[in-house]
Amino acid sequence: MGSIRERRGLLFMDFRYRGVRCREYTKLSDKPANRKRLQAILERVEAEILLGTFDYAAYFANSDRVAQFRDHDERRVQFQSDTPTFSDFSELWFSENEIGWKHSYRITLRSSLDKHVLPAFGAQPVSHITRADILAFRANLAKIPRNDGSTGLSPARINTILVPLRLALSEAADRFEFESPYKNIKSLKVPKTKVDPFTLDEVLRILTHVRDDFRPYLTTRFYTAMRTGECHGLKWKYVDFDRREIMVRESLVAGEMTDTKTDSSTRDIPMSQPVFDALKEQHKRTGDREWVFCNGEGKQLQINNVSNRVWKPLLRLLDLPYRRLYQTRHTAATLWLAAGENVLWVSEMMGHADPHVTLQKYAKYAPDLTRRDGSAFEALLAQKTGNQRQDDQQGEDS
Template sequence: MGSINVRKEKLYFDFRYRGVRCREQTNLADKPANRKRMKDILQRVESEIVLGTFDYAAYFPESPNAARFADHDKQIEQRSAKTPTFKAFADQWMEENRIGWKPSYINTLEHSLSKHVIPAFGSVPMSAISKEDILAFRNQLARIPRKDGSVGLSAARINTVMVPLRQVMREASERFGFDNPYQGIKLLKVPRTKVEPFTLDEVKAVLDGVREDFHAYMTVRFFTGMRTGEIHGLKWKYIDFKQRMILVRESFVAGAMTDTKTEESARDIPMSDEVYAALQAQYKRTGKLDLVFCSGSGEPLSINNVCKRVWYPLLALLKIPKRPPYQTRHTAATLWLAAGENPLWVAQMLGHSDSAITHKRYARWIPNLTRQDGSAFAALWAAHTQTQADDSSDEGVSQ
């Protein structure tokens, strides 16, 4: 947002146009009447900038910036005649590449394009889009009002929105032979997601307190480290009770069944005693259906509904600090590592493409490298539950 400032006792305009900071000096003294007059002018300038009707030379004909922007507009006009509009080329680009993308990735691209990018650049010729335009667009994303009253999309969300813009600009610049204006624009820095695992006592409280029809679901979340999409896309044909294995082969993401996130995500997870018993009980509920965990009609679970109706109400009831369900995956990882499981085995169970990810993310939970078969955590859990049972028994005797 522009402002009226003073330099050597004379007022000047200070505003941004096409990503460039513009300062236009006047001969007006710093008086209230002059400030009011200039604020009115500045308001009109900024309104016209938003509408795309601003003519720099009409307001500041003697300014070097007027000639600069005029030359820029002339160059854009010459290049624009040779390239399609952003929307036309983006539609073509989507159709050309759709066959090689997962449905979830297509949904993400289409949402970013339709909600943000197309409204901003849809009618603009590809070669007419400048680096200043792109940076100004990104800044606008950081000022969008949100439903919770806050302002601006998160850095992670802005980076996601910018993905199709970056890829479309790169492809168009190669095809039509103009300099890519996106060159040199880096991703915004995104704060790392906090690892806030549940303690053993909290895990037990959740499993004891959750309603019966979600007990198996929560057990699998806590004791396998599976991603939400992997659990919601888990089918009975991938449950091997004989070998006591869960075969992770598909994922339910963005409303569609798809392949796993990466090749390494397709993995076989051994069932602990708790998971085996939970899935045996779940088979009585949904064994005749396709999905292991599903709605009454057999449809995949919605994570939003699970959070709203089961997860967050349960945490509130148990007075456990609020955390997203994804922390169950971190819980499995940290408890495995704290129990002494080999980090390489843990990385395989989590489906990490590189074990270095596991070391970096969970470094402070790695005490040693002695075990690699899952038995250490099983022993830790059994000991914990037995200790609680003994304590309850002792209390009963004392009474």
């Protein structure tokens, strides 16, 4: 990330462009107002570099670097006939492969290409994109300002953005017989998903104070562990009151109905009594509609609307720390385990392919079940030491 620095009382900008460290000096003295002014210019420069629209001469017309980078661009143009540009090839690659992608995956790849990858690499021939270009691009993604005032996209988001770049370059390398510059570039390490469930007392408070029209919705989310897309995409034809089951068969993703996330996500969830009662109540409201949970027009719920208009105000009212609605899923898992339900059954209800994933993620929230709190060892010691004291006492008495 670039910086504003001082030399002999005058300020200069220090940043990197195309792998080159650039220092552009000014005649501005080192004062807070001047630093603020230059910092704003530097942020625009780095944003344009990231988007691939930066024109060195437009900012530093008298700099010696202008000619250097102009020569670089001219040389690059000379090579454009060797292989297609990344923009042209990525469109071909996308059109050839999208038939095999889920709707949600297609939307994610398209967004990453249009918003980030194409502005940075679109004009470059695929065979002339270098490892250094990719690493610099990835580093810049970690500097993008965020809406909450922080800086830098998350490692998970950066890895997602890089997926179409990696896949398209790999395909281009095979077709045009060059080594992919992405070779040996590993994905960033992603922190484990934060599990921050609600306690049963908190769940009961929430369900007591939530709006009547959203009580069945939150009851279902807290006591079934359904994902947001599964819940918002739930249709009445998948609710079987006779068998007291919810059949998870589809999911609403990016406004379109699609298959469940994985094969193991297709499952039948038994209704507990609170869920059964909640859905019976919901049936009185929306039983004549296709969707179980919908707005007044009969359309599917939007997570942002639910979060901003119902969920966040409710947590503020109850003075509870903010947690995403998705924590209702984690809450269901921890309540089941704490109640003593078999981990294999919990894993199946969660839609996990491997029970070890369930245990690894939620074990610490169910100490009585998993015995990972040291209580089993304490009990063993108490038993042994108690028996030893009893033997010693008997020896003294004899």
